[in-house]
Amino acid sequence: MPKFATHDYLGRPKAFYRVEEVALTAPPTPAKKASHHILIIDRSGSMWGELDAVKGMVEKVLTLEEYKDSEMLVSVLSYSSAGDWTAHVERAKVEDVMAPGSKHVEAIRKIRVTGLTCISQGLRAAKDLSRAGEATCVTLHSDGYANDKSPGAEKREIDALVEEFKKLPDVFVNTIAYNHWSDFKLLSYIANACGGTCFQTPTAKELFNTLHQTADLLAGQVMPTVDVAADGADYTAFVSVAARKVLGAQGTLSVRGVKAEHDRVAYRYHRLEQAAYDALNETVCGDGDASVRPVLAFAAAKIAEGRLNEAKYALVSARDLTLLEEHARALTNPQVAAMAGAVGTVLFDGIPATHVQAKTFGLPNANQASVMRVLGILGKYARDLEVDVAALRKDYKRRGVRRIPGTRNPDGTVTPPTHKTVPRSEGWAKVRSFDLNRNTATVNMLVARPVDLVDTATGNTVPEVAGITLNLESFNNYTVVGDGELNLARIPIRITNKRLLRDLQDVGALPAGDLDVKATYEVVLEGRPLVAYDATFDAKVFAGVFDRVARLKALSSILSASLKEKSDAYTDDQITALKAHYLSASMFFSPPTTTEYADLQAALAEGSVDTRISYKVDFGTPKMLTVGDLYSANAFLERHFTLNRNGADEKKPKFEMRWDAGVTYGYKALSARTKLNACDDLQKPIFEDFLGMKATNAVRDILKLAGASDESVTAFYDAAAGKVSTDRAVEVFTDTRRQLESAIEAEYDAVSPVVFFVGATGLLPDEFGGPKAMSADDAKAAYPDLSIGKSESDGTFYDVGGVILSVYPKAEYYSTRGPVSDVE
Known part of the structure; x- marks a missing residue:
């Protein structure tokens, strides 16, 4: 052996x-059994442009099946959104299906694209059409992901169907992954579990060859x-x-x-x-x-x-x-x-x-510098390099829905914005940073280019607004790594720092040579491991992070809500004037944008928009799943407190009202239907302290956590209590919010590499001890106080030393056509 x-x-x-x-x-x-071929065709919106070719191949295969075995039974089903599967041919002899003037062929030819992708309904219908004693092949065709009604619900239903198919000895299931973006992992799992084979067929011709093999098998002796x-x-x-x-x-x-x-x-x-x-x-x-x-x-x-x-x-x-x-x-x-x-x-x-x-x-490349290490070097010297945006966009793969400038009207037309920006030069752009996403295996490169503000109607440049000279930049994020997949094979750059050049040469990302500030260097990322294969992580890396981030975010949210329409640099009139030109106090240009389609369902049906599945990785506690569970500042204010202006209680209290004269706060009487939770326990002491309702020292503790000095803490409490002028309070709040955001960023910097590793590999690090994976129901049973929302209910959950890691699928829309633009 x-x-x-x-x-x-x-x-x-x-x-x-x-x-x-x-x-x-x-x-x-035994003697040859009757045979039955059940074809299940994907007719979801992403099959736009391909479905006619697929139907043609099905007809050709049925012609061959008639030649090989005219008595073979054939069923043809199609599916898209949940509940809309259709039987076009049902347990008919192939000779009848292919007879001149056949209604069956006409029914196949009339199949049209519609909706999303619900695979399970097709499998269920096929199982119901199978009969004991018949050699039956179910051929499941799909070009996308099972996403309706949700990825998790589909997976659970398919798992149950697989177990049912296993009990049918005369039935096997082949699956066809039609194009490179289909859910091969799911289709391969179905085929393996049900005694079949998963075929990758990116073209109609290869689809024909695959179906031909099945026809040949069923025509013989199984x-x-x-x-x-x-x-x-x-x-x-x-x-x-x-x-x-x-x-x-x-x-x-x-x-x-x-x-x-x-x-x-x-x-x-x-x-x-x-x-x-x-x-x-x-x-x-x-x-x-x-x-x-x-x-x-x-x-x-x-x-x-x-x-x-x-x-x-x-x-x-x-x-x-x-x-x-x-x-x-x-x-x-x-x-x-x-x-x-x-x-x-x-x-x-x-x-x-x-x-x-x-x-x-x-x-051989195991000891090469990983993509993450190369990007780390580029990020360290981001201010010393430029990227060729035009060259970058040629091979760039869009990750989201394409947007266009303007506001969509009820009649579907789009009103363009009154102002736009125009780059002062084409081609090269400054790199600002390389940023890890906080809950996906994604790295974005932020680039900036000088732009002029232009009046859309006249075409004239606007040099200043309300006395403020405009030196604007446009900012765009380009995804280098998206959901664990390399999205940019190479990055064309110019370098102005010889240390950056040397560091890239040291890890083999660039060839040896002296710095040429006018040269274009290509940093090749393809062929490298995404992460270091010997990467290790401290099992206690998440310890205490959630509590610190949640408290920092709660106070930062209060300050953001309080500072709406306020600036520490400009007057209210200047802010109003900037807003009329789509400019923020920080000089970010944010015009209204809309999707290029008026109807999402129509766009999905005709194929200009499709969906992909990304996997989110988050962390929390046995009582609170993610920091996203926290209430917004204004929502929590309305939930627990009253705001009185000049003797009248506001129905919708907001923190921006604090600057008005005669504002006082009180406690709100909670109704019997109000169910308090872990978010209330965490946020209420912070709000009470900030509003001066109760001295809890919660705000002081958060400020010290963010590194504030004793003098800064005193100044903050004075500002919150209204003991200083509005301008001074705005300055204090603005400075404090920046400090809080820096502290939050530092916390995420420590754990984002682990999130990236989990999202990129689908594995927990070995150092975490291999905790048991739990479904949402398992997690709720283990932790009765844990609230799991609808979007996370399809996830998988792990207890890592008292920290709850959640990994859950999310359907993301993306445009399939059109060039990448600055608006996106």
Whole structure:
């Protein structure tokens, strides 16, 4: 029996296995069964422009099926939004479907794009159409993500359906990931669990080839289901080269959808301790004449299960350097689909002569500087570099919905803003910073360019407003890494600091040479690990962070609400004049913008807007899930307090009213329906102290947490109590808010790398001890005081030393067409 050990990217062994090869004898084959092919077609809005080609391929395949087996039953279903699946052909003989003047063909031709993507309804309908004793293949086609009614609800329903399909021995499910943005992980999981194969088919032609294979299989003699018992093994995989099928499971593995004449072999994997592995006198898979196929089968099956780390560590052990280098960073669905296809090709067809075979374990680039390290250097010297925006935009992938200047009117027309900005020069822009997103695996590059304010009607430049000379800049964020995927392969820059050049050269990001301030340098990010493979994190990194951030944010929110329409530099009249030109007191130009579509549902239906799934990572406590649960300052003021102006209580009290004469505060009588929570417990003492209702010292503690001196604390309390002029109070509040925001930023700086790691890899760091994943229901049961909102209810939750980490999917809209502009 051969053996192998999986290895991480640095070549360190991770797990040890003894492999048992099992030859599978075909069971007695009964007389040919009736066959049934159920095709489920995705007709969601993202299929705009592709659906006609898909329908044409379906017709061609049905023609072939009629030729091979005219008695074969055919069903054709389509789906989009929840509840709108349609049966166009239902359990009809293929010869009847393809008869001249057939109503069935006409029904297929009339399929049109509509709505979102609810895969589960199609699977449910297909299951209901299957019958015992019929060799049935369900072919599920999808080009996107299951997102209706929500990603979590869809996943739960699909999980339940998979278990139901497993109980149907005559049915197997093939899935087709149509284009590079489909949810390959989900489709691969469905196929593996239901005895089928997931095919990546980015074009209609490849779709035809895939459907043709299925038709050929059903027209022949399908072997009865064979169960491969685990017999004490930790994992079992099945491989058939002729069927181009690989399956994997813990426990008994059911093999279906294979012809009797197909080759077939199973592998049982017995996990060992290292000492037992070292003592085992067997050949290592891939050494000498020992086949590497058991390792590749293990990798392929783990990909199908979605266990990417185990799959990649097996690829390291296969020592196919070409395969490994191309797919080591696979995290997103397009990347995972490509990795699965490449591993399958090597598994079924053998290792190509062009592939480089390594003699040692590990990834050659494992010790390269990671993308995060390179961006860290660029961020350190951000003020000393410029970026070529025009070159950057050529290959830039939009992450959000395209916006246009103006205000949309009820009739759908757009009124343009009265003013706009025009860059003073094209091409190059100053880089301000590289910023980690606080709850996704995303890094943004902020760039700035000098602009002029221009009157839209006259085209004249506006040099000053209310006596204020305008030296404006436009600011744009470009996503370098988005949701764990590299969004910019390279960044074209000019450098003015020789230390920046040297630091980039030291990590291999630029070739050796002297600084040329006029040259364009290309910092290549592709080919690098996204994060350091040997990164480690302190398990206590989150300790106390939530409490500090929540209190800092609560006070900062009060100050932001109080300072609305106020400035420490300009008068109220100047602020009004700036606002009329869409300028803030900080000289940010913020004109009204709107989406380029008038109707989101219509845009989704015709394909100009689509959705992608991002994964949010947040942290909280057993009583409060995220700092986003905090009430806004004005909402909390209205919830607990009254504001009286000149003898009359305000129905909608706001902090900006504090500057008016005759303002007093009181406690609000809470109704019996008001349910107090952890946010009330945290925020109320802060508000009481700020408003002078009760001396809790909560504000003092927060100010000291932010690094304020005793003199600054005294000045703040005087300002809050109205003991100084309005102008002086505005100055104090403005300075304090900046200090609070800096403290908040420092707290996030400490934990954002962990959030990025989790979001980029889908794993918790090993140092966290492998806590059990909980569903929303599990978390609520464990922590009765924890409030989980609708948007987080589809998430997964972990208890890391008393800190609750939540990872949850969120559907994001993005535009599929049009150039990237400064407005977005």
